[in-house]
Amino acid sequence: MSSSSNERSKGTRRGFAENPDGSYVTQGGGLDVLDNPLLNKGTAFSAEERAELGLDGLIPSGIETLEEQARRTYTQYLAQPTDLLKNVYLLALQDRNEVLFYRLLADHLREMLPIVYDPTVAQAIRGYSHEYRRPRGVYLSIDDIGGIEQAFRNFGIGPDDVDLIVASDAEEILGIGDWGVGGGAGIAAGKLAVYTAAAGIDPARVVPVALDVGTDNEQLLNDPLYVGNRHSRVRGRRYDDFIEAYVSVATRLFPNAMLHWEDFGPSNARRILEKYTGRISTFNDDMQGTGAIVLAAMLGAVRVSGTPMRDQRIVVFGSGTAGIGVADQIRDAMVRDGLDLETATRRIWAVDKQGLLIDDMSDLRDFQVPYARPASEVGDWRGEGDNIQLGEVVERVKPTMLLGTSTVHGAFTEKIVRAMAAGADRPIIFPISNPTGRIEAMPADLIRWTDGRALIATGIPADPVTHDGVTYVIGQANNALLYPGLGLGVVVSRARRVSKGMLQAAAEAVGGLVDVSTPGASLLPQVDNLREISATVAVAVAKQAAGENLARVDLYDPVQQVQDAMWQPEYRPVRAA
Secondary structure, three states, X not given: OEXXXXXXXXXXXXXXXXXXXXXXXXXXXXXXXXXXXXXXXXXXXXXXHHHHHOOOOOOOOOOOOHHHHHHHHHHHHHOOOOHHHHHHHHHHHHHHOHHHHHHHHHHOHHHHHHHHOOOHHHHHHHOOOOOOOOOOOEEEEHHHHHHHHHHHHHOOEOOOOXXXXXXXXXXXXXXXXXXXXXXXXXXXXHHHHHHHHHHOOOHHHEEEEEEEOOOOOHHHHOOOOOOOOOOOOOOHHHHHHHHHHHHHHHHHHOOOOEEEEOOOOHHHHHHHHHHHOOOOOEEEHHHHHHHHHHHHHHHHHHHHHOOOHHHOOEEEEOOOHHHHHHHHHHHHHHHHOOOOHHHHHHOEEXXXXXXXXXXXXXXOOOOOHHHOEOOOOOHHXXXXXXXXXXXXXXXXXXXXXXEEOOOOOOOOOHHHHHHHHHOOOOOEEEEOOOOHHHOOOOHHHHHHHOOOOOXXXXXXXXXXXXXXXXXEOOEEOOXXXXXXXXXXXXXXXXXXXXXXXXXXXXXXXXXXXXOOOOOOOXXXXXXXXXXXXXXXXXXXXXXXXXXXXXXXXXXXXXXXHHHHHOOOOOOOOEEEO
């Protein structure tokens, strides 16, 4: 192993190189420098830099600080009349000056996170082809598998200069479905922006990838302006060969990079993760990130309720990729708390659109099968041919935890919640579907229906709720609390793979940042200081990687190594080669 996690190549990276002192050197000059968003400082170039780089006369003579620029850009941002136009403004800023973009984002992260990512990015993705301005990342086509390697080489980044690659085939974009190449490009770039803003992942060391496998969206296929492949979404062997080619090339060219999968359809997401998770450093946020952040909230709820993990009874409503991903991590936590795998699995009841999952159903997906109840167990729960709905499951099971990943607004009715509360002293209720129009129940209702006894985390930002003189702070199960720090921990440790233990360490680190002993306390930290949260998570993940012999560097001082690895939105000196 190398002696330091920060010993990285200083080779050429997209038109410039990094010196050991942190300064940049470029062979270009003049407009080439201004056109490179990783080098461009705009009016903040010093007089010496302007002369050396051939910038005199190409920018106004006044020299400003980064702080002055940030104030101006924030005023311009506030002048945008809609969230979508704010997103457009920020992406345009990112395209011309990455440091200024990330400084603005860092200064107003809570305010701007919903603009650069969920939910506003979904609006931007819908109009990607019509608003197309500038490519960002690598676009790989299933119709040109042989061109994958050249596409990566054209991106102009060396083998030791990539820490993270986020790829999406855009089949299930943020609740809006299949949005083709624009969805893949937009979601990958947006995810990486959060990685950088929240955890300081160096934006020069990441690659967003759009995997264009076609689309089943007729609106796109019949849109003359659509910029992606104009055929139906490819599936089966050809799809698998494409993914295998992508993984093979990416891991060979960039051996230190973690491969992040985002917004794949349920038929592919789990299968891809299971295929590669033991071979490479890889992560799926929809499955693993969602599961880990819910587990973090649940660990806090367990501390409040006093009922250990091994004694929980969990009903999961919405048993798709995210719901079963959460179930898997809860099950693993129960195993760590003393149960065997079969017993832990049987303490989870999975409900989907066809009702309670039962082993005699013909339409179960492979990942749902382990959680399907034996037909003999529930034979007296239903009439002939009837599905067993959520209310019946809650009445029969008397769960201690009710998890919603269904996107069915209002599914947790007053009757269901009161029935649950009758059998649990401190019912744990996590309606984590988003946006607001898809949440299973609003926190204020849950507090009222349980007389303040419910322990709640939601998938949307929610205002505090006051009931009988107690103010309840509602924690948001926002994956941004966890995955940026997880990624940073992988980067610092150069982990060979992302293990269950590392996910558990990340969940425990997030959960450990809140004091749940105060009545009404949030089960999760707020997003106001994501950098502090991410650093804490990264240290825990890096230590766990080392403890499992997965780290490829020596972690002699993980706390300092994490701090040293976090890129800061600050201008660096730029010199001519």
